[in-house]
Amino acid sequence: MSTIKQDLQLFNQIVERLLKDDLDNPVAARIPVEELKQKLDISLVDEPLAVEDFKKSLEELVLATPKTATNRFFNQLFGGKQSKAIIGDLLAVILNNSMYTYKVAGPQVAIEKEIITTVNKMIDYGPSSGGTFPTGGSMSNYMAMIMARDAADETTRNRGVNQQLIAYSSIESHYSNAKNASFSGIGRDNVRYIAADPQTGEMLPGKLKEQIELDIASGLKPFYVNATAGTTVLGAYDPINAIAAICEVHNLWLHVDGAFGGGAFFSEKYKHLLEGVNRADSFSFNAHKMLGTPMTCSVILVKDKRHLYHSFSNDAEYLYQTDSDDYNLGKSSFQCGRRNDALKFWTLWKAVGTKGLSNIVDHQFYLADIARQYIRKHPDYTLYSNDDSIAICFNYKNIDANELCTSLYEKGDLMVGFGQFKEDEFVRLITINANNSKEDILNFFTVLEAHVEKYF
Numbered sequence: 001m002s003t004i005k006q007d008l009q010l011f012n013q014i015v016e017r018l019l020k021d022d023l024d025n026p027v028a029a030r031i032p033v034e035e036l037k038q039k040l041d042i043s044l045v046d047e048p049l050a051v052e053d054f055k056k057s058l059e060e061l062v063l064a065t066p067k068t069a070t071n072r073f074f075n076q077l078f079g080g081k082q083s084k085a086i087i088g089d090l091l092a093v094i095l096n097n098s099m100y101t102y103k104v105a106g107p108q109v110a111i112e113k114e115i116i117t118t119v120n121k122m123i124d125y126g127p128s129s130g131g132t133f134p135t136g137g138s139m140s141n142y143m144a145m146i147m148a149r150d151a152a153d154e155t156t157r158n159r160g161v162n163q164q165l166i167a168y169s170s171i172e173s174h175y176s177n178a179k180n181a182s183f184s185g186i187g188r189d190n191v192r193y194i195a196a197d198p199q200t201g202e203m204l205p206g207k208l209k210e211q212i213e214l215d216i217a218s219g220l221k222p223f224y225v226n227a228t229a230g231t232t233v234l235g236a237y238d239p240i241n242a243i244a245a246i247c248e249v250h251n252l253w254l255h256v257d258g259a260f261g262g263g264a265f266f267s268e269k270y271k272h273l274l275e276g277v278n279r280a281d282s283f284s285f286n287a288h289k290m291l292g293t294p295m296t297c298s299v300i301l302v303k304d305k306r307h308l309y310h311s312f313s314n315d316a317e318y319l320y321q322t323d324s325d326d327y328n329l330g331k332s333s334f335q336c337g338r339r340n341d342a343l344k345f346w347t348l349w350k351a352v353g354t355k356g357l358s359n360i361v362d363h364q365f366y367l368a369d370i371a372r373q374y375i376r377k378h379p380d381y382t383l384y385s386n387d388d389s390i391a392i393c394f395n396y397k398n399i400d401a402n403e404l405c406t407s408l409y410e411k412g413d414l415m416v417g418f419g420q421f422k423e424d425e426f427v428r429l430i431t432i433n434a435n436n437s438k439e440d441i442l443n444f445f446t447v448l449e450a451h452v453e454k455y456f
């Protein structure tokens with residue numbers, strides 16, 4: 001038998017062990033950092049390993065790794081396993097194409113383009129629209145900022161930034177905005193953080209307008225607004241229509257960062273949360289968050305694809321594109337070699353249909369409603385989050401959220417994180433794993449309460 005066949009058998013054996021272990025031990029025992037090298041065979045050595053030893057090392061490593069797909073993981077903005085997407089990602093590894101040219105990626109290019117075209121239709125972007133699959137949501141925000149910078153002054157590409165450009169985002173927006181401002185030559189000090197509604201966490205458009213007018217009056221040049229569809233802590237959706245109206249008056253690039261909550265546009269019931277997204281110049285979402293594909297699967301859509309070519313192709317011959325240029329995706333991406341992140345999203349979408357994606361999103365909101373109902377019914381809890389969010393923020397018996405989450409983790413009961421909004425710190429339960437049921441959510445509270453009973 002060929003080595004690859006044997007290795008794939010080994011792979012299957014290890015995966016079977018893992019899937020069984022996911023059920024028996026949904027939270028992997030935490031290993032203190034200083035004990036890692038004693039507990040696991042991590043060191044690299046000169047001599048080859050016997051097959052059995054290799055297998056044993058791998059199995060131990062896999063079983064000791066934090067489990068992000070089980071019904072006890074609520075820690076981050078991803079979770080669960082969508083097996084139809086996993087097939088796609090495994091095939092992408094086996095095929096090992098690079099997405100820069102049609103010659104090397106062939107029909108995989110059409111896979112990526114099909115997703116981009118279909119999403120663009122769904123969000124009501126016109127025929128000039130385009131997009132690409134960046135390495136993640138941070139990179140999507142970066143690409144948007146670069147396109148905005150170059151659109152504000154087309155000489156920047158060659159001469160560098162030569163005026164004080166000002167970017168705007170909500171105080172609740174993702175931290176990549178600050179980093180991106182530094183990378184792009186805008187400068188961290190030139191990002192204005194706009195206040196959010198103290199109740200909902202949504203950016204206040206009135207404050208945005210005020211700040212823009214103030215900056216213009218000071219002789220500065222506003223160029224870019226980053227609105228968030230699903231803020232990282234509260235899951236709040238900024239009011240896109242109101243923000244777009246301001247951007248249109250001042251001719252500013254509007255990007256909607258939907259890394260977390262942008263996937264809601266797949267749902268008939270919740271797409272209203274993104275109303276106005278068609279007025280934005282660009283929009284991004286992470287399919288590895290709300291849609292449950294493996295990491296990473298990030299998409300940026302651009303209303304006028306010439307901006308993508310202008311900022312990211314090296315020769316900028318975007319005006320003279322031939323059909324084949326349109327299939328040479330390297331002309332609109334940041335990297336040169338690029339992983340095939342589209343296939344896993346396509347296999348999932350193909351298998352479950354747009355209706356299936358809608359169900360995945362709806363189920364997350366349903367689970368969030370279950371959690372909020374539970375919290376509202378039980379007086380020992382304080383709720384901080386709003387409806388229409390899959391981030392349920394709460395405190396239990398006024399216990400310090402940091403202490404509680406750390407204890408739940410160290411005792412191997414639950415993986416859940418904590419967050420902060422204004423003066424409040426709270427537990428932050430993310431119901432993004434669409435494999436979970438109502439019972440899993442209720443069980444979360446049962447486990448948490450039993451834990452508090454025992455340790456606090």
Ligand SMILES: *Cc1c(COP(=O)(O)O)cnc(C)c1O
Pocket residue numbers: 077135136137138139173174176228230231232257258259260261286296298
């Ligand atoms: C997760 C997230 C990002 C960053 O995405 P990465 O893929 O982790 O780089 C950006 N913005 C928001 C709102 C997010 O939730």
